[in-house]
Amino acid sequence: MTQIQEVSLDEIRHLVSERAMTGETMLLNMGPQHPSTHGVLRLLLELDGETVVNCIPDIGFLHTGIEKNMESKTYQKAEVMTDRMDYMNTVGNNFTYCLAVEKLVGLDVPPRAQAIRVILAELTRIQSHLVWLGTAALDVAAMSVFLYCFREREQILDIMELVSGQRMMTTYIRPGGVWRDVPVEFEAAVRDFLKIIPKRIDEYEALLSKNPLFLDRCLGIGVISGEEAINRGLTGATLRASGPDYDLRKFAPYSGYEQYDFDVPTRTEGDVYARYLVRMEEMRQSIRIIEQAMAKLPLGPVRSNNYKFVPPPRSEIGTSMEALIHHFKLWTEGFNPPKGAVYAATESPRGELGCFLESDGGPKPYRVHFRTPSFDNLQVLPRLSQGHFVADLVAIIGSIDIVLGDIDR
Protein backbone atom coordinates (compact mmCIF):
# COMPACT_ATOMS: atom_id res chain seq x y z
CA MET A 1 0.00 0.00 0.00
CA THR A 2 1.32 3.41 -0.87
CA GLN A 3 1.92 6.06 1.68
CA ILE A 4 0.03 9.29 1.41
CA GLN A 5 2.40 12.06 0.52
CA GLU A 6 1.69 15.29 2.21
CA VAL A 7 2.05 18.44 0.18
CA SER A 8 4.54 20.59 1.98
CA LEU A 9 4.47 24.34 2.14
CA ASP A 10 7.55 24.44 -0.11
CA GLU A 11 5.49 23.34 -3.08
CA ILE A 12 3.23 26.34 -2.94
CA ARG A 13 5.87 28.75 -1.69
CA HIS A 14 5.91 30.61 -5.00
CA LEU A 15 2.18 31.25 -4.74
CA VAL A 16 2.05 32.87 -1.32
CA SER A 17 3.73 36.01 -0.12
CA GLU A 18 6.84 36.14 2.06
CA ARG A 19 4.73 37.15 5.00
CA ALA A 20 3.07 33.74 5.05
CA MET A 21 6.43 32.16 5.82
CA THR A 22 7.03 34.32 8.84
CA GLY A 23 3.51 33.71 10.09
CA GLU A 24 2.46 37.30 9.65
CA THR A 25 -0.42 36.28 7.42
CA MET A 26 -2.57 33.25 7.97
CA LEU A 27 -3.10 30.31 5.62
CA LEU A 28 -6.66 29.07 5.81
CA ASN A 29 -8.49 26.29 4.05
CA MET A 30 -11.89 27.04 2.60
CA GLY A 31 -13.72 23.96 1.42
CA PRO A 32 -13.76 21.40 -0.13
CA GLN A 33 -17.05 21.04 1.73
CA HIS A 34 -18.27 24.57 2.01
CA PRO A 35 -21.76 25.76 1.05
CA SER A 36 -20.57 28.78 -0.91
CA THR A 37 -18.02 27.02 -3.11
CA HIS A 38 -20.86 25.57 -5.21
CA GLY A 39 -19.54 22.04 -5.10
CA VAL A 40 -16.26 20.51 -4.05
CA LEU A 41 -13.82 23.32 -4.55
CA ARG A 42 -11.00 23.87 -2.11
CA LEU A 43 -9.47 27.28 -1.76
CA LEU A 44 -6.26 27.87 0.11
CA LEU A 45 -6.46 31.43 1.34
CA GLU A 46 -3.69 33.63 2.58
CA LEU A 47 -5.34 36.13 4.86
CA ASP A 48 -4.18 39.34 6.38
CA GLY A 49 -6.87 39.78 8.97
CA GLU A 50 -10.05 39.65 6.98
CA THR A 51 -8.41 40.60 3.67
CA VAL A 52 -7.49 38.04 1.01
CA VAL A 53 -3.80 38.39 0.08
CA ASN A 54 -3.65 35.30 -2.10
CA CYS A 55 -6.12 32.66 -3.12
CA ILE A 56 -5.01 29.29 -4.47
CA PRO A 57 -7.81 27.18 -5.93
CA ASP A 58 -7.40 23.43 -5.63
CA ILE A 59 -9.63 21.51 -8.01
CA GLY A 60 -10.01 17.94 -9.17
CA PHE A 61 -12.19 16.54 -6.38
CA LEU A 62 -14.86 15.69 -8.92
CA HIS A 63 -12.53 14.37 -11.61
CA THR A 64 -14.06 11.22 -13.03
CA GLY A 65 -11.92 10.71 -16.11
CA ILE A 66 -14.77 11.27 -18.54
CA GLU A 67 -12.39 12.07 -21.40
CA LYS A 68 -10.44 8.86 -20.83
CA ASN A 69 -13.60 6.78 -20.49
CA MET A 70 -15.06 8.14 -23.70
CA GLU A 71 -12.07 6.80 -25.62
CA SER A 72 -13.21 3.26 -24.86
CA LYS A 73 -16.81 3.68 -26.03
CA THR A 74 -18.28 4.06 -29.49
CA TYR A 75 -19.35 7.52 -30.62
CA GLN A 76 -23.02 7.01 -29.77
CA LYS A 77 -22.42 5.39 -26.40
CA ALA A 78 -19.82 7.93 -25.31
CA GLU A 79 -22.41 10.67 -25.52
CA VAL A 80 -24.13 9.51 -22.34
CA MET A 81 -21.08 10.57 -20.34
CA THR A 82 -21.18 14.14 -21.56
CA ASP A 83 -24.37 14.79 -19.58
CA ARG A 84 -22.48 14.20 -16.38
CA MET A 85 -19.91 16.95 -16.91
CA ASP A 86 -21.78 20.18 -16.46
CA TYR A 87 -24.84 19.01 -14.59
CA MET A 88 -26.55 22.38 -14.95
CA ASN A 89 -26.23 22.35 -18.74
CA THR A 90 -26.79 18.72 -19.66
CA VAL A 91 -28.54 19.49 -22.94
CA GLY A 92 -25.74 21.86 -23.93
CA ASN A 93 -23.09 19.21 -23.32
CA ASN A 94 -24.87 16.75 -25.62
CA PHE A 95 -25.33 19.56 -28.08
CA THR A 96 -21.61 20.37 -28.22
CA TYR A 97 -20.60 16.76 -28.51
CA CYS A 98 -23.15 16.09 -31.26
CA LEU A 99 -22.02 19.14 -33.21
CA ALA A 100 -18.45 17.83 -33.05
CA VAL A 101 -19.48 14.36 -34.21
CA GLU A 102 -21.61 15.82 -36.98
CA LYS A 103 -18.70 17.98 -38.12
CA LEU A 104 -16.41 14.97 -38.08
CA VAL A 105 -18.60 12.77 -40.27
CA GLY A 106 -20.36 15.54 -42.20
CA LEU A 107 -23.94 14.91 -41.07
CA ASP A 108 -26.80 17.25 -41.88
CA VAL A 109 -29.42 17.90 -39.24
CA PRO A 110 -33.05 18.45 -40.33
CA PRO A 111 -34.46 21.94 -39.59
CA ARG A 112 -37.02 20.67 -37.10
CA ALA A 113 -34.34 18.97 -35.04
CA GLN A 114 -32.26 22.16 -35.15
CA ALA A 115 -35.17 24.22 -33.83
CA ILE A 116 -35.92 21.69 -31.07
CA ARG A 117 -32.27 21.76 -30.08
CA VAL A 118 -32.32 25.53 -29.85
CA ILE A 119 -35.49 25.55 -27.73
CA LEU A 120 -34.11 22.99 -25.30
CA ALA A 121 -30.70 24.66 -25.13
CA GLU A 122 -32.31 28.00 -24.29
CA LEU A 123 -34.61 26.42 -21.71
CA THR A 124 -31.52 24.89 -20.17
CA ARG A 125 -29.84 28.29 -20.17
CA ILE A 126 -32.76 29.77 -18.24
CA GLN A 127 -32.75 26.80 -15.89
CA SER A 128 -29.03 27.17 -15.26
CA HIS A 129 -29.29 30.91 -14.72
CA LEU A 130 -32.15 30.35 -12.26
CA VAL A 131 -30.01 27.98 -10.21
CA TRP A 132 -27.16 30.45 -10.42
CA LEU A 133 -29.40 33.32 -9.30
CA GLY A 134 -30.79 31.36 -6.39
CA THR A 135 -27.42 30.17 -5.12
CA ALA A 136 -25.53 33.39 -5.80
CA ALA A 137 -28.20 35.38 -3.98
CA LEU A 138 -28.04 32.86 -1.15
CA ASP A 139 -24.29 33.50 -0.93
CA VAL A 140 -24.87 37.16 -0.27
CA ALA A 141 -27.60 36.32 2.26
CA ALA A 142 -30.69 36.98 0.13
CA MET A 143 -32.49 33.86 1.24
CA SER A 144 -35.91 34.17 -0.34
CA VAL A 145 -34.88 34.22 -4.02
CA PHE A 146 -33.57 30.67 -3.84
CA LEU A 147 -36.93 28.98 -3.39
CA TYR A 148 -38.66 31.09 -6.05
CA CYS A 149 -35.93 30.22 -8.57
CA PHE A 150 -36.21 26.54 -7.88
CA ARG A 151 -39.97 26.71 -8.32
CA GLU A 152 -39.56 27.92 -11.93
CA ARG A 153 -36.67 25.58 -12.56
CA GLU A 154 -38.90 22.67 -11.64
CA GLN A 155 -41.18 23.62 -14.50
CA ILE A 156 -38.31 23.47 -16.99
CA LEU A 157 -37.20 20.11 -15.63
CA ASP A 158 -40.76 18.88 -16.15
CA ILE A 159 -40.54 19.91 -19.80
CA MET A 160 -37.26 17.99 -20.07
CA GLU A 161 -38.94 14.96 -18.56
CA LEU A 162 -41.79 15.33 -21.02
CA VAL A 163 -39.54 15.21 -24.08
CA SER A 164 -36.86 12.79 -22.94
CA GLY A 165 -38.16 10.84 -19.95
CA GLN A 166 -35.39 12.25 -17.80
CA ARG A 167 -35.29 15.45 -15.82
CA MET A 168 -31.58 16.21 -15.96
CA MET A 169 -29.45 13.64 -17.79
CA THR A 170 -31.51 13.72 -20.95
CA THR A 171 -29.18 12.52 -23.75
CA TYR A 172 -32.04 13.68 -25.95
CA ILE A 173 -29.89 15.37 -28.58
CA ARG A 174 -28.15 12.68 -30.60
CA PRO A 175 -25.67 12.83 -33.48
CA GLY A 176 -27.75 13.61 -36.56
CA GLY A 177 -30.81 15.02 -34.80
CA VAL A 178 -32.71 14.26 -31.64
CA TRP A 179 -33.83 10.99 -30.10
CA ARG A 180 -37.50 11.28 -31.14
CA ASP A 181 -40.01 13.95 -31.97
CA VAL A 182 -41.37 16.04 -29.12
CA PRO A 183 -44.71 14.86 -27.69
CA VAL A 184 -47.90 16.80 -28.46
CA GLU A 185 -48.02 18.25 -24.95
CA PHE A 186 -44.65 19.92 -25.48
CA GLU A 187 -45.93 23.04 -27.15
CA ALA A 188 -48.52 23.77 -24.46
CA ALA A 189 -45.99 23.15 -21.69
CA VAL A 190 -43.46 25.57 -23.18
CA ARG A 191 -46.13 28.19 -23.83
CA ASP A 192 -47.35 27.92 -20.25
CA PHE A 193 -43.82 28.45 -19.08
CA LEU A 194 -43.26 31.41 -21.40
CA LYS A 195 -46.44 33.00 -20.09
CA ILE A 196 -45.29 33.12 -16.49
CA ILE A 197 -41.52 33.50 -16.64
CA PRO A 198 -41.15 37.16 -17.80
CA LYS A 199 -43.22 38.32 -14.83
CA ARG A 200 -41.24 36.10 -12.51
CA ILE A 201 -37.93 37.54 -13.73
CA ASP A 202 -39.32 40.99 -12.97
CA GLU A 203 -40.15 39.75 -9.49
CA TYR A 204 -36.58 38.53 -8.90
CA GLU A 205 -35.26 41.85 -10.08
CA ALA A 206 -37.65 43.64 -7.75
CA LEU A 207 -36.21 41.59 -4.90
CA LEU A 208 -32.57 42.23 -5.75
CA SER A 209 -31.71 44.93 -8.28
CA LYS A 210 -32.30 47.89 -6.01
CA ASN A 211 -31.95 46.13 -2.70
CA PRO A 212 -29.38 48.20 -0.76
CA LEU A 213 -28.01 45.17 1.07
CA PHE A 214 -27.49 43.36 -2.22
CA LEU A 215 -25.92 46.41 -3.85
CA ASP A 216 -23.49 46.81 -0.96
CA ARG A 217 -22.25 43.29 -1.51
CA CYS A 218 -21.98 43.54 -5.29
CA LEU A 219 -21.05 47.00 -6.51
CA GLY A 220 -17.36 47.43 -7.32
CA ILE A 221 -16.42 43.94 -6.15
CA GLY A 222 -14.15 41.73 -8.27
CA VAL A 223 -13.62 44.17 -11.13
CA ILE A 224 -11.83 43.06 -14.29
CA SER A 225 -11.30 44.99 -17.51
CA GLY A 226 -12.44 43.70 -20.88
CA GLU A 227 -8.97 43.40 -22.35
CA GLU A 228 -7.62 41.48 -19.39
CA ALA A 229 -10.69 39.26 -19.33
CA ILE A 230 -10.02 38.20 -22.93
CA ASN A 231 -6.35 37.54 -22.27
CA ARG A 232 -7.30 35.46 -19.27
CA GLY A 233 -9.69 33.39 -21.34
CA LEU A 234 -12.96 34.40 -19.71
CA THR A 235 -16.12 33.65 -21.66
CA GLY A 236 -19.83 33.89 -21.19
CA ALA A 237 -21.62 36.40 -19.00
CA THR A 238 -18.47 36.84 -16.91
CA LEU A 239 -16.69 38.24 -19.97
CA ARG A 240 -19.65 40.18 -21.32
CA ALA A 241 -20.06 42.03 -18.02
CA SER A 242 -16.63 43.57 -18.76
CA GLY A 243 -17.47 44.86 -22.22
CA PRO A 244 -16.66 42.43 -25.07
CA ASP A 245 -19.81 41.13 -26.77
CA TYR A 246 -18.35 37.71 -27.50
CA ASP A 247 -21.19 35.23 -27.76
CA LEU A 248 -20.78 32.14 -29.92
CA ARG A 249 -24.44 32.29 -30.95
CA LYS A 250 -23.56 35.48 -32.84
CA PHE A 251 -19.83 34.91 -33.41
CA ALA A 252 -20.17 31.57 -35.16
CA PRO A 253 -23.89 30.71 -35.33
CA TYR A 254 -24.68 27.02 -35.12
CA SER A 255 -27.92 25.09 -35.41
CA GLY A 256 -29.76 28.00 -37.02
CA TYR A 257 -29.14 30.67 -34.39
CA GLU A 258 -28.67 33.18 -37.21
CA GLN A 259 -32.43 33.06 -37.91
CA TYR A 260 -33.41 34.39 -34.52
CA ASP A 261 -33.45 37.99 -33.53
CA PHE A 262 -31.88 38.55 -30.13
CA ASP A 263 -29.42 40.85 -28.41
CA VAL A 264 -26.23 40.06 -26.58
CA PRO A 265 -26.42 42.03 -23.34
CA THR A 266 -23.15 43.59 -22.23
CA ARG A 267 -22.02 45.89 -19.43
CA THR A 268 -18.77 47.73 -18.99
CA GLU A 269 -18.35 47.80 -15.21
CA GLY A 270 -17.03 44.23 -14.94
CA ASP A 271 -18.01 43.79 -11.29
CA VAL A 272 -20.26 41.32 -9.50
CA TYR A 273 -23.32 43.49 -10.06
CA ALA A 274 -22.67 43.80 -13.81
CA ARG A 275 -22.48 40.02 -14.09
CA TYR A 276 -25.79 39.78 -12.28
CA LEU A 277 -27.42 42.28 -14.65
CA VAL A 278 -26.04 40.53 -17.76
CA ARG A 279 -27.39 37.16 -16.67
CA MET A 280 -30.81 38.57 -15.85
CA GLU A 281 -31.00 40.14 -19.30
CA GLU A 282 -29.76 36.93 -20.91
CA MET A 283 -32.75 35.09 -19.50
CA ARG A 284 -35.05 37.58 -21.22
CA GLN A 285 -33.17 37.15 -24.49
CA SER A 286 -33.48 33.38 -24.17
CA ILE A 287 -37.22 33.80 -23.81
CA ARG A 288 -37.23 35.82 -27.04
CA ILE A 289 -35.35 33.06 -28.86
CA ILE A 290 -37.69 30.35 -27.56
CA GLU A 291 -40.74 32.38 -28.61
CA GLN A 292 -39.40 32.80 -32.14
CA ALA A 293 -38.36 29.17 -32.41
CA MET A 294 -41.77 28.00 -31.18
CA ALA A 295 -43.56 30.28 -33.63
CA LYS A 296 -41.79 28.85 -36.66
CA LEU A 297 -41.10 25.32 -35.49
CA PRO A 298 -40.88 23.56 -38.87
CA LEU A 299 -42.50 20.21 -39.52
CA GLY A 300 -40.60 17.25 -40.83
CA PRO A 301 -38.16 14.59 -39.68
CA VAL A 302 -36.15 15.02 -36.50
CA ARG A 303 -33.26 12.76 -37.46
CA SER A 304 -30.96 12.57 -40.42
CA ASN A 305 -31.78 9.70 -42.76
CA ASN A 306 -28.11 8.87 -43.30
CA TYR A 307 -28.38 5.43 -41.74
CA LYS A 308 -24.65 4.86 -41.89
CA PHE A 309 -24.38 7.12 -38.86
CA VAL A 310 -27.87 7.48 -37.43
CA PRO A 311 -29.94 4.50 -36.25
CA PRO A 312 -33.09 4.01 -38.36
CA PRO A 313 -36.49 4.53 -36.70
CA ARG A 314 -37.80 1.68 -34.63
CA SER A 315 -40.85 1.24 -36.89
CA GLU A 316 -38.69 0.39 -39.90
CA ILE A 317 -36.73 -2.35 -38.17
CA GLY A 318 -39.65 -4.77 -38.29
CA THR A 319 -40.20 -4.42 -42.03
CA SER A 320 -36.92 -3.43 -43.64
CA MET A 321 -33.90 -5.72 -43.88
CA GLU A 322 -31.48 -2.79 -44.39
CA ALA A 323 -32.83 -0.97 -41.37
CA LEU A 324 -32.25 -4.05 -39.25
CA ILE A 325 -28.68 -4.39 -40.54
CA HIS A 326 -27.94 -0.72 -39.94
CA HIS A 327 -29.41 -0.89 -36.46
CA PHE A 328 -27.36 -3.96 -35.63
CA LYS A 329 -24.11 -2.55 -37.06
CA LEU A 330 -24.52 0.79 -35.36
CA TRP A 331 -25.19 -0.59 -31.89
CA THR A 332 -22.57 -3.32 -32.02
CA GLU A 333 -19.70 -1.84 -34.01
CA GLY A 334 -20.56 1.81 -34.29
CA PHE A 335 -19.55 3.88 -37.30
CA ASN A 336 -16.14 4.78 -38.66
CA PRO A 337 -15.63 8.49 -39.23
CA PRO A 338 -12.74 9.70 -41.41
CA LYS A 339 -9.34 10.38 -39.84
CA GLY A 340 -8.98 13.90 -38.55
CA ALA A 341 -9.64 16.31 -35.72
CA VAL A 342 -12.39 18.89 -35.27
CA TYR A 343 -13.24 21.54 -32.73
CA ALA A 344 -16.89 22.45 -32.23
CA ALA A 345 -18.21 24.87 -29.65
CA THR A 346 -21.48 26.17 -28.28
CA GLU A 347 -22.41 28.98 -25.95
CA SER A 348 -23.17 27.28 -22.67
CA PRO A 349 -24.77 29.27 -19.82
CA ARG A 350 -21.26 29.77 -18.49
CA GLY A 351 -19.42 30.55 -21.71
CA GLU A 352 -17.69 28.73 -24.51
CA LEU A 353 -18.10 24.99 -24.19
CA GLY A 354 -15.95 23.34 -26.84
CA CYS A 355 -15.37 19.77 -27.85
CA PHE A 356 -12.08 18.77 -29.40
CA LEU A 357 -12.61 15.44 -31.09
CA GLU A 358 -10.00 13.41 -32.90
CA SER A 359 -10.70 10.27 -34.87
CA ASP A 360 -8.20 7.65 -36.01
CA GLY A 361 -10.71 6.13 -38.43
CA GLY A 362 -12.03 3.60 -35.93
CA PRO A 363 -15.44 3.37 -34.24
CA LYS A 364 -14.23 4.93 -30.98
CA PRO A 365 -13.04 8.50 -30.48
CA TYR A 366 -9.24 8.60 -30.39
CA ARG A 367 -9.16 11.70 -28.22
CA VAL A 368 -11.96 13.76 -26.72
CA HIS A 369 -11.25 16.94 -24.88
CA PHE A 370 -13.78 19.38 -23.53
CA ARG A 371 -12.86 23.00 -23.30
CA THR A 372 -15.07 23.88 -20.41
CA PRO A 373 -15.98 27.45 -19.55
CA SER A 374 -15.87 27.06 -15.77
CA PHE A 375 -12.28 25.81 -15.91
CA ASP A 376 -11.04 29.01 -17.52
CA ASN A 377 -13.40 31.25 -15.59
CA LEU A 378 -12.27 29.91 -12.23
CA GLN A 379 -8.66 30.59 -13.15
CA VAL A 380 -9.32 34.27 -12.75
CA LEU A 381 -10.55 33.93 -9.16
CA PRO A 382 -7.16 34.67 -7.50
CA ARG A 383 -6.88 37.83 -9.57
CA LEU A 384 -10.44 38.93 -8.78
CA SER A 385 -10.34 38.26 -5.06
CA GLN A 386 -7.02 39.88 -4.18
CA GLY A 387 -7.50 42.69 -1.71
CA HIS A 388 -11.13 41.89 -0.99
CA PHE A 389 -12.69 40.56 2.19
CA VAL A 390 -13.43 36.87 2.61
CA ALA A 391 -17.13 37.68 2.50
CA ASP A 392 -16.60 39.33 -0.90
CA LEU A 393 -14.75 36.28 -2.12
CA VAL A 394 -17.99 34.37 -1.61
CA ALA A 395 -19.86 36.89 -3.74
CA ILE A 396 -17.17 36.67 -6.46
CA ILE A 397 -17.32 32.87 -6.60
CA GLY A 398 -21.07 33.17 -6.93
CA SER A 399 -20.80 35.75 -9.69
CA ILE A 400 -18.47 33.78 -11.99
CA ASP A 401 -20.98 30.93 -11.91
CA ILE A 402 -18.83 27.84 -11.74
CA VAL A 403 -20.02 24.26 -11.86
CA LEU A 404 -17.46 21.89 -10.43
CA GLY A 405 -18.55 19.01 -12.62
CA ASP A 406 -17.70 21.23 -15.56
CA ILE A 407 -14.25 22.05 -14.19
CA ASP A 408 -13.10 18.60 -13.15
CA ARG A 409 -14.84 16.46 -15.77
Add this chain to the structure above:
Amino acid sequence: MSEVLQGYQQKLVKAFKAETSEFAGEVTVLVPAEKIIEAARMIRDEFGFDFLVCITAVDYWPEEKPRFHVAYVFRSLSQGLTLQVRAPIPGINPSLASIESVYQNANWQEREVYDMFGIQFEGHSDLRRILMPADWQGHPQRKDYPLGYEEPQYTFNFDDIAARKPAPKE
Protein backbone atom coordinates in the same frame (compact mmCIF):
# COMPACT_ATOMS: atom_id res chain seq x y z
CA MET B 1 -11.59 29.01 -45.84
CA SER B 2 -11.23 32.76 -45.76
CA GLU B 3 -8.42 34.48 -47.64
CA VAL B 4 -7.21 36.27 -44.54
CA LEU B 5 -6.73 32.98 -42.75
CA GLN B 6 -4.92 31.60 -45.79
CA GLY B 7 -2.55 34.58 -45.66
CA TYR B 8 -1.76 33.92 -41.99
CA GLN B 9 -1.22 30.30 -42.78
CA GLN B 10 1.28 31.17 -45.53
CA LYS B 11 3.14 33.49 -43.16
CA LEU B 12 3.45 30.74 -40.54
CA VAL B 13 4.66 28.30 -43.19
CA LYS B 14 7.29 30.78 -44.34
CA ALA B 15 8.48 31.84 -40.89
CA PHE B 16 8.62 28.46 -39.17
CA LYS B 17 8.70 25.88 -41.96
CA ALA B 18 5.27 24.83 -40.75
CA GLU B 19 3.00 22.31 -42.47
CA THR B 20 -0.68 22.94 -42.96
CA SER B 21 -3.64 20.67 -43.36
CA GLU B 22 -7.35 21.12 -43.72
CA PHE B 23 -10.09 18.87 -42.43
CA ALA B 24 -13.85 19.50 -42.22
CA GLY B 25 -13.30 23.18 -42.98
CA GLU B 26 -10.76 23.66 -40.19
CA VAL B 27 -7.19 24.74 -40.75
CA THR B 28 -4.45 23.15 -38.70
CA VAL B 29 -0.87 24.38 -38.80
CA LEU B 30 1.87 22.05 -37.63
CA VAL B 31 4.58 24.21 -36.08
CA PRO B 32 7.97 22.82 -34.94
CA ALA B 33 7.89 22.46 -31.15
CA GLU B 34 10.92 24.67 -30.48
CA LYS B 35 9.26 27.57 -32.31
CA ILE B 36 5.94 27.47 -30.45
CA ILE B 37 6.48 30.57 -28.37
CA GLU B 38 7.54 32.69 -31.35
CA ALA B 39 4.57 31.33 -33.26
CA ALA B 40 2.22 32.21 -30.39
CA ARG B 41 3.62 35.75 -30.24
CA MET B 42 3.19 36.14 -33.99
CA ILE B 43 -0.35 34.78 -33.83
CA ARG B 44 -1.34 37.18 -31.08
CA ASP B 45 0.55 40.38 -31.94
CA GLU B 46 0.75 40.24 -35.71
CA PHE B 47 -2.40 38.34 -36.65
CA GLY B 48 -4.57 39.66 -33.84
CA PHE B 49 -5.70 36.33 -32.36
CA ASP B 50 -6.34 37.69 -28.89
CA PHE B 51 -8.07 34.69 -27.37
CA LEU B 52 -6.63 31.29 -26.52
CA VAL B 53 -9.51 28.84 -26.57
CA CYS B 54 -7.85 25.67 -25.43
CA ILE B 55 -4.69 23.65 -25.18
CA THR B 56 -4.82 19.90 -25.25
CA ALA B 57 -2.66 17.03 -26.39
CA VAL B 58 -3.06 13.82 -28.35
CA ASP B 59 -1.00 10.72 -27.68
CA TYR B 60 -0.02 8.61 -30.71
CA TRP B 61 1.60 5.81 -28.72
CA PRO B 62 3.28 3.44 -29.74
CA GLU B 63 4.54 5.93 -32.31
CA GLU B 64 7.62 7.58 -30.84
CA LYS B 65 8.63 10.38 -33.20
CA PRO B 66 6.54 12.30 -32.60
CA ARG B 67 4.58 10.64 -29.86
CA PHE B 68 2.51 13.64 -28.80
CA HIS B 69 0.83 16.47 -30.56
CA VAL B 70 0.07 19.47 -28.38
CA ALA B 71 -2.93 21.18 -29.97
CA TYR B 72 -3.79 24.84 -29.54
CA VAL B 73 -6.95 26.60 -30.65
CA PHE B 74 -6.69 30.36 -31.12
CA ARG B 75 -9.47 32.74 -31.88
CA SER B 76 -9.63 36.29 -33.12
CA LEU B 77 -12.71 37.96 -31.68
CA SER B 78 -12.51 41.01 -33.94
CA GLN B 79 -11.94 39.11 -37.19
CA GLY B 80 -14.11 36.12 -36.39
CA LEU B 81 -11.44 33.56 -37.20
CA THR B 82 -10.31 30.34 -35.57
CA LEU B 83 -6.88 28.83 -36.07
CA GLN B 84 -5.58 25.51 -34.86
CA VAL B 85 -1.91 24.98 -34.23
CA ARG B 86 -0.16 21.77 -33.34
CA ALA B 87 3.32 21.08 -32.05
CA PRO B 88 4.71 17.55 -32.38
CA ILE B 89 7.00 16.35 -29.60
CA PRO B 90 8.84 13.06 -29.01
CA GLY B 91 7.93 10.52 -26.33
CA ILE B 92 11.24 10.63 -24.42
CA ASN B 93 11.38 13.58 -22.04
CA PRO B 94 8.51 15.39 -23.70
CA SER B 95 8.82 19.10 -23.13
CA LEU B 96 7.69 22.31 -24.73
CA ALA B 97 7.97 26.02 -24.04
CA SER B 98 5.09 27.46 -22.06
CA ILE B 99 3.03 30.15 -23.75
CA GLU B 100 1.76 31.46 -20.44
CA SER B 101 3.65 34.72 -20.99
CA VAL B 102 1.62 35.32 -24.16
CA TYR B 103 -1.81 34.06 -23.09
CA GLN B 104 -2.43 34.06 -19.37
CA ASN B 105 -5.08 31.37 -19.36
CA ALA B 106 -2.49 28.93 -20.70
CA ASN B 107 -1.51 28.52 -17.05
CA TRP B 108 -4.17 26.01 -16.04
CA GLN B 109 -4.54 24.61 -19.53
CA GLU B 110 -0.88 23.61 -19.57
CA ARG B 111 -1.11 22.28 -16.05
CA GLU B 112 -3.89 19.99 -17.20
CA VAL B 113 -1.84 18.76 -20.16
CA TYR B 114 1.10 18.18 -17.82
CA ASP B 115 -1.10 16.29 -15.39
CA MET B 116 -2.76 14.13 -18.03
CA PHE B 117 0.14 13.53 -20.43
CA GLY B 118 3.31 14.26 -18.46
CA ILE B 119 4.49 16.90 -20.89
CA GLN B 120 6.82 19.40 -19.23
CA PHE B 121 6.22 23.06 -19.99
CA GLU B 122 9.42 25.05 -19.67
CA GLY B 123 9.09 28.47 -18.14
CA HIS B 124 5.71 27.69 -16.59
CA SER B 125 5.18 29.59 -13.35
CA ASP B 126 3.32 26.90 -11.45
CA LEU B 127 3.63 23.45 -13.02
CA ARG B 128 1.84 21.17 -10.55
CA ARG B 129 -0.80 18.51 -11.00
CA ILE B 130 -4.22 20.06 -11.26
CA LEU B 131 -6.93 17.38 -11.52
CA MET B 132 -5.20 14.30 -10.14
CA PRO B 133 -3.99 14.15 -6.52
CA ALA B 134 -0.47 15.51 -5.93
CA ASP B 135 0.94 12.06 -5.12
CA TRP B 136 -0.55 10.30 -8.14
CA GLN B 137 1.70 8.00 -10.15
CA GLY B 138 1.52 8.13 -13.95
CA HIS B 139 -0.35 10.29 -16.41
CA PRO B 140 -3.87 9.00 -17.08
CA GLN B 141 -4.54 10.28 -20.59
CA ARG B 142 -1.53 8.52 -22.08
CA LYS B 143 -2.51 5.64 -24.30
CA ASP B 144 -0.26 3.21 -22.45
CA TYR B 145 -2.03 4.00 -19.17
CA PRO B 146 -4.65 1.30 -18.59
CA LEU B 147 -8.23 2.35 -18.09
CA GLY B 148 -8.77 -0.10 -15.26
CA TYR B 149 -11.86 -2.17 -14.61
CA GLU B 150 -13.50 -3.58 -11.57
CA GLU B 151 -14.16 -7.31 -11.73
CA PRO B 152 -17.84 -8.22 -11.37
CA GLN B 153 -18.49 -10.13 -8.19
CA TYR B 154 -20.96 -13.02 -8.23
CA THR B 155 -22.06 -15.18 -5.33
CA PHE B 156 -19.66 -18.01 -6.26
CA ASN B 157 -16.54 -15.81 -6.45
CA PHE B 158 -17.45 -12.92 -4.19
CA ASP B 159 -14.89 -13.65 -1.49
CA ASP B 160 -12.05 -14.41 -3.94
CA ILE B 161 -12.41 -11.07 -5.64
CA ALA B 162 -13.02 -9.18 -2.44
CA ALA B 163 -9.72 -10.58 -1.12
CA ARG B 164 -7.63 -9.23 -3.99
CA LYS B 165 -9.42 -5.92 -4.40
CA PRO B 166 -7.15 -3.01 -3.54
CA ALA B 167 -8.04 -1.61 -0.16
CA PRO B 168 -8.95 2.06 0.09
CA LYS B 169 -6.30 4.40 1.42
CA GLU B 170 -6.42 5.33 5.06
